[in-house]
Amino acid sequence: ELRGVVALDGPSGTGKSSAARRLASALGARYLDTGAMYRAVTLAVLRSGADLDDADRVAAVARDAGLAQGTDPADSTTTLRGEDVGVEIRGPEVTRAVSPVSANPAVRELLVAEQRRIVAHALSAVGGIVVEGRDIGTVVVPDAGLKVFLTADARARAHRRARQDGLESTVDAVLADVERRDAYDSSRAVSPLRPAPDAVELDTTDLDLAGVLAALLDLAAGRG
Numbered sequence: 599e600l601r602g603v604v605a606l607d608g609p610s611g612t613g614k615s616s617a618a619r620r621l622a623s624a625l626g627a628r629y630l631d632t633g634a635m636y637r638a639v640t641l642a643v644l645r646s647g648a649d650l651d652d653a654d655r656v657a658a659v660a661r662d663a664g665l666a667q668g669t670d671p672a673d674s675t676t677t678l679r680g681e682d683v684g685v686e687i688r689g690p691e692v693t694r695a696v697s698p699v700s701a702n703p704a705v706r707e708l709l710v711a712e713q714r715r716i717v718a719h720a721l722s723a724v725g726g727i728v729v730e731g732r733d734i735g736t737v738v739v740p741d742a743g744l745k746v747f748l749t750a751d752a753r754a755r756a757h758r759r760a761r762q763d764g765l766e767s768t769v770d771a772v773l774a775d776v777e778r779r780d781a782y783d784s785s786r787a788v789s790p791l792r793p794a795p796d797a798v799e800l801d802t803t804d805l806d807l808a809g810v811l812a813a814l815l816d817l818a819a820g821r822g
């Protein structure tokens with residue numbers, strides 16, 4: 599049983615989401631996918647027709663999106679005004695637009711506040727939550743009991759993503775997208791992707807999902 603917060607950060611394709619979900623299940627904890635929240639706001643922005651560079655308009659759409667993010671590790675739904683958008687937010691249009699929307703300071707302020715509310719609620723309800731994203735250990739929950747920063751070399755990450763996305767995407771195309779998003783997420787002014795000073799780094803290049811999960815369970819049990 600997990601007491602407290604496990605913060606899992608790192609770039610895409612490190613196996614973070616699958617491992618975070620399983621870790622939460624194994625520990626009887628809740629699970630928060632913060633990337634899904636940025637993706638859902640991005641979908642709302644795309645549907646609104648707002649210009650991605652119009653910061654005020656993007657922030658207004660985010661505020662009115664009616665976003666709700668579930669925290670059941672077996673079924674963590676993402677909804678906009680009650681509409682389940684879990685499939686649509688994984689599509690290429692959202693993936694292309696999500697980095698600029700997430701770099702909007704007002705969007706981050708809004709979602710970080712909501713994420714903190716969700717974490718506080720989960721802690722009082724079940725005592726533990728695994729939170730996954732880019733800025734969890736640095737910004738959202740800086741006092742998390744365990745912070746892990748997952749890494750993997752870019753080619754390994756592109757292979758994982760290409761497998762997830764299905765046959766249409768070639769590894770090279772995904773590699774270019776992974777590198778573009780890394781560069782954007784790491785260089786933005788607000789909450790850039792970087793490990794917290796007290797995070798444990800876990801390189802998943804040569805690990806499968808079971809290996810990542812085992813390493814995380816060891817860290818959570820204090821054996822890492």
Ligand code: C5P
Pocket residue numbers: 610632633634636637696697700701730731732733734779783
């Ligand atoms: O984790 P996922 O790939 O779904 O995240 C999508 C995008 O959302 C990231 O590329 C990043 O731009 C943004 N994000 C963020 N902060 C978080 C989680 C995700 O900026 N905590």
